[in-house]
Amino acid sequence: MTHEQSRDLYDRALSVLPGGVNSAVRAAIEPYPPFVERGDDGHVIDADGNRYIDWVMGLGPLLYGHDTPQPVEAAIQSHASEGPMYGMPTEIEVEHAEFVARHVPSVEMLRFVNSGTEATVSACRLARAHTGRDKIVVMQGGYHGAQETTLVEGEYDDTRPSSPGIPQSFADETLAIPFNDEEAAHRVFEDYGDEIAGVLVEPILANYGIVRPVDGYHETLRDLTDEHDSLLIFDEVITGFRVGGLQCAQGKFGIEPDLTTFGKLIGGGFPVGAIGGPARLMEQFTPSGDVFQAGTFSGHPVTMAAGLESLRYAAEHDVHDHIHDLGEQLRHGLAEIVEEQAPSYTVTGTDGMFKLVFTRGAPDSFEDHCEGGCAQREDCPRYDHCPKTGADVAAGETDRWRRVFWPKMKDEGVFLSQNQFESQFVTYAHTDEDVETTLEAYKEAL
Structure with a gap:
């Protein structure tokens, strides 16, 4: 992937916008954020023509992705x-x-x-x-x-x-x-x-x-x-x-x-x-x-x-059923990947939201764990280790998430929220293929 156009746009933006952005979280991506040119269904295309599966979705306002009914x-x-x-x-x-x-x-x-x-x-x-x-x-x-x-x-x-x-x-x-x-x-x-x-x-x-x-x-x-x-x-x-x-x-x-x-x-x-x-x-x-x-x-x-x-x-049109089903697929698939590759991490989310939090110290065993995302179930063996407060999330490997994991996911063609804290969103425009491609990217990035 090349990013020359995004780099040049960011350079221009620094001259006229504080920090080069109009909302601080957009600058969390280093060394500079991709500039989006347009959206297409569940994807975005940046200024350099790179195409990504988009799970940011404007940080939440889009129910239909970039394809308005x-x-x-x-x-x-x-x-x-x-x-x-x-x-x-x-x-x-x-x-x-x-x-x-x-x-x-x-x-x-x-x-x-x-x-x-x-x-x-x-x-x-x-x-x-x-x-x-x-x-x-x-x-x-x-x-x-x-x-x-x-x-x-x-x-x-x-x-x-x-x-x-x-x-x-x-x-x-x-x-x-x-x-x-x-x-x-x-x-x-x-x-x-x-x-x-x-x-x-x-x-x-x-x-x-x-x-x-x-x-x-x-x-x-x-x-x-x-x-x-x-x-x-x-x-x-x-x-x-x-x-x-x-x-x-x-x-x-x-x-x-x-x-x-x-x-x-x-x-x-x-x-x-x-x-x-x-x-x-x-x-x-x-x-x-x-x-x-x-x-x-x-x-x-x-x-x-x-x-x-x-x-x-x-x-x-049963829009929420479609979204919630895809969310379940994502979270179940992530749980399987994490169990194999990073058992201390926690899959979170519900309905059309999902996230992988880089928590520390959780047990290696996934037996009887919450399926489809941490549900704060008291009889889950991981209950005492899953995040229950903002401080619990902040105690995770936030720098690794942002500096190592996020860039790798981008290289795999998957655009996640800009830090470990922001939610990621499933929309009506996303497909089973998007979910499968994203799960494969998680396997590679982890």
Whole structure:
């Protein structure tokens, strides 16, 4: 493979874009990232004409890969041709909200915004306004966008901003506990229960190696927030309409949060975010309530058309069944490879998500292990060694994953997410052949 065009484009980009990119994770690939020219079904072609099986898929917004179904494409073109946007309400945003409210268990009303970050910012504001409290509980290793409340590091109540430019006063209102640690969840409410506005949690730790909840964890959070009149906020920006199909992860796990944040798939590949919940909470947003929330591009008609028609098509064509079947094939195949070649590593994921985490110290035996990805099953012999928190994932061989394994997979024609933490996504455009080729590449790269 040659990469001269990508190198030259990166050189140009360094002169006009900070770090040569518009989102930091894109620069994680060294010495420079491939520049993509176009997508084709489940593949991407870079600026030098190299073709890769694409498991990044825009980091999650693509349900159909790079091959948009004809009804979705027609809806996008129709709304784009009628004018880009109006700053006025349109019917399509009402239809989209009605569709989501019919399918997601906890949602009666929505407020569409423009990114997952904007959604989580607005959800935290609403939780604070509703409860009259300031503190937000987050999970260490969880990611909720580039916002001041959640860009923190540290433990428990000893948190500090994880980026310059954020006042310490923001971090002082954020309490960070380990994901899957029920004891820590009880402790934080014992210590700060009357100050906690809400718990903001991904149903699956989806931006840190794909860590599923241990049995009963979300039920514990649900009980604690109910007991202390706090709000449980599910961040389904990544899992929404991917894990659990149209009911999202909350439907899969049988938990109804008070608020849900959405992004990625709800916009059909276009910039989007949303907050959903019961009317008693959502109507506290302006103009029906006093909690300010507004945006020029919110409910953008082209995005609404793309999102609605994308989800409608999925409902009518068994899209999620196809995706979940391929995901199962990938994870089962990876488990067989890892058992033979790298038994200390852990296959993670569920439904249309997968990842191989370079964990350390797991037993060599795979007898009675979780099949199809770590499910946090207590009677699994590897249970005490599989990652349960963000720290567990970070303790893996992250440099080996990025510096040795990722380049080898690229050389094999397989494009994975840029680091060990980001999820990888199966789409409707992927095929059995893509899965088989990818598994062969894993064999070579490991």
